[in-house]
Amino acid sequence: MSSPALVRHPEDSMPATALAEAGPAPAAIAPPTTPPSFGTLALRWYRLNRAGLRAAAIGVVSLLAFLMVWHLLTTYRVVFFVRFTNVPSPLAVYASFSKAIHDPKFLMHIALSCRRIFIGFSLAAIVGVPLGLIMGRFKLVHEIIFPVAEVLRPIPAIAWVPMAIMLWPTNEQSIVFITFLGSFFPILVNTLHGMSLVDPVLVRAAQCLGARERSIFRDVYFPASLPHIFTGLTVGMGVAWVSLIAAEMISGQYGIGYFTWEAYSLVQYADIALGMIAIGVLGLGSSVLIRGAGKLVMPWRTT
Template sequence: MSGMKFSLSHSLSEAKWRFAVPVLLVLFWEAFSRSGVIPASLLPAPSRVFSTWMDWIFGINEAAQDSSGKWIYDAFASCMRVTAGYLIAAVSGIALGVAIGWWRWVERAIEPTVQMLRPVPPVSWIPLAIIWFGIANKPAIFLVFLGAFFPILMNTVHGVKTSDRNLLRAAAMAGAKQGQLLRFVILPAAMPSIFAGLRIGIGSAWMLTVTAEMVAVKSGLGYALWDSYYFLRYDLVIAAMISIGLLGFLADWILKQIMNSVLRWQQVSTVQGKA
């Protein structure tokens, strides 16, 4: 019973510190906006942003005007593009990363091209993406794929190359075939690096879908943000920014839960090592 009380007290204390900085920033923002140093039309107070955001979501008071009640459609459009591009990047990045890390001939054949393309900013592909795919979902999905692909690829390559060679030798001596080595030794050993790449990739995916929606798509949170800027609706601009941040945080949290579940063996070994 005392252990449960300690755990609850510890969780509450941790939550208090985790939310302390955001609450202080919001209070400072509210006070600064109301001070009149910057016109309220240029820096709307959090209370106004929250009111507009709630109308954007629920359609309660027309504070968001034409966007009233349309948040769910914008958020769904952005989430769909992120999910599609990210899944393509995850599957191809992990598969190609394992191949580059495991087979020398694949590394020699592909890595120079990868290293040449990797420094090119994904946003520089926007003109070509529009020419190739038009103004629709496809250019946004393509840009999301580019943004997420390289972090996943490079982290997978790193994870495969830094796998414990003693484990490989032990498995080979036990008679494991190459496919078994990849499945039962290399992939589990590379998983921490792969998940690190996946978490970096999901952040890049959200950044690129918003960029694409500003230029090449006529729906989504990025489009709503850019359209609000043109009409000087900075409360909606900030509400869109907050929405993107929260959805990105949620996506990373889901990935983190999956990672903790898949890498439970690593957490157990860490705890045993400390003991």
Template sequence: MATAVKTQPETAENSETETAGQGSPLVAVSSGDLMPAIPFPRITRQHLSTVGTVILSLSIGVLLWHFVTAINLDFYINFENVPAPWTVFTAFLAHIQTEIFWTHIGVSMRRILISYSFAVVLGISIGLVMGRSRIARAFIMPYIEVIRPIPAVAWIPLAILMWPTEESSIIYITFLGALFPIVLNTLHGVEQTPEVLVRAVQSLGAPRWAVFRHVVIPAALPSIAAGLAIGMGVSWFSLLAGEIISGQYGIGYFTWNAYSLINYQDIVVGMLMIGFLGTGSTAAVKAITRPMLKWQKRTR
């Protein structure tokens, strides 16, 4: 005798629950619509501790700044003419509402982008060639060692004579500032490549380009990334030297013009903007190079 089994009709809710239990988690957007859950970045206690330490450090610095300006400290270092933090902040709020202030920032950022891009391409290329060729290193290194110690300010008169416009001369000076750290760090990274790995790849019949691509460049990437970060900082130093002497726009010109007009709060505004822009640019370089160094975490 056959036994009748009563089956319960499957509802949409049961179907969603059963599907969600299999594979990746699902989130119901509306009745019958499902989409994968979006993973949000996890904020750990270590991240909160780091952020808190940074905020505490900056707060202590601002409080010390306020204290020495409030009492007009004059003990070897004179703070009588240094503006207070609130005065600088008020001047900053006034400047960000003007178009000319953003023009200065935009001009400096454009100069950095152009000169730094040239320095990255040329610097990494020269460093790789010098690291793998003794002849190229012996030929190029004397020029680097002679030109590298020359400060950016010393280049300004000659750069103005060499280049047709002040803009191109400032970009040239900024390019030189970023070039040498990138070249030397790339050279150092290539020299640190284990020769055993190079010989192993060559014994397998790999051509010279394959050795460069799969062994030399990955091994040199940590040093290259360090050189790119250092080069960004030096490029800002060189840029400001050029803008102070021969520029008509730029955050360096803004700072020097404030000094010429004896506008103390604007001097500090310009200095802080230079610091923020330099810090942000270096952080951007590190963020761009970080994905290329993921293999380091896997090998630890």
């Protein structure tokens, strides 16, 4: 249990002297002589987490309503500007999901897409973050690389597909390259942005404490930029999926994007929705992973 109500805060055991100074000191609550009953605790937990519970409850209802609307629109094959005639119903998609989950080919599509994301995105992070840090710290590097980056940045990763096919000997490599490009620029730009926002007073404070260039970089610039670096990684991950799916649809033979496109060609409508949902779930999962990593790396950030 890690609910706020049950965690004992260290402030509770603070000496009175430390609190003597004015400040938002928490109101002293006398510790109860007997441990509170389960009912009291449950009630307290409920009171403290009411907002969260409310959001979760509304979220569940809203998702169920979405499924219901989808079900009704497809069952009655509504045609009202958009045509739901051929759109698969939620139940059909579920049936195709339970079949696909045992199908090694479907799992292979997913595994391959994940591998491409992993390689492309990791490369982008490994190149983009250090490059951004160095460009942020050394003016000359910034002056040399920034103009090139600005010219290449507005080109959508999908527009690179033909060029990528020419550049790389295998299809696999060109798809990973597209994924790399998609995530590289958001990561670079956000890292640079983070570097430009580093509070100069913190740099001065470090210098006054005897820090030299290397420590200032490692102990001030890098941690100060981390929140923006993680923004870049989150955005980069999103764009990586966009670029990957587009590249797979155009030039792939495997992958979840190819699966979705193939389902359309083969008139397997339920698989189209299945592919889409799989892409959504994978995208959500990867951004949750990055957010989790961010929390681990930046324990000082409460939000």
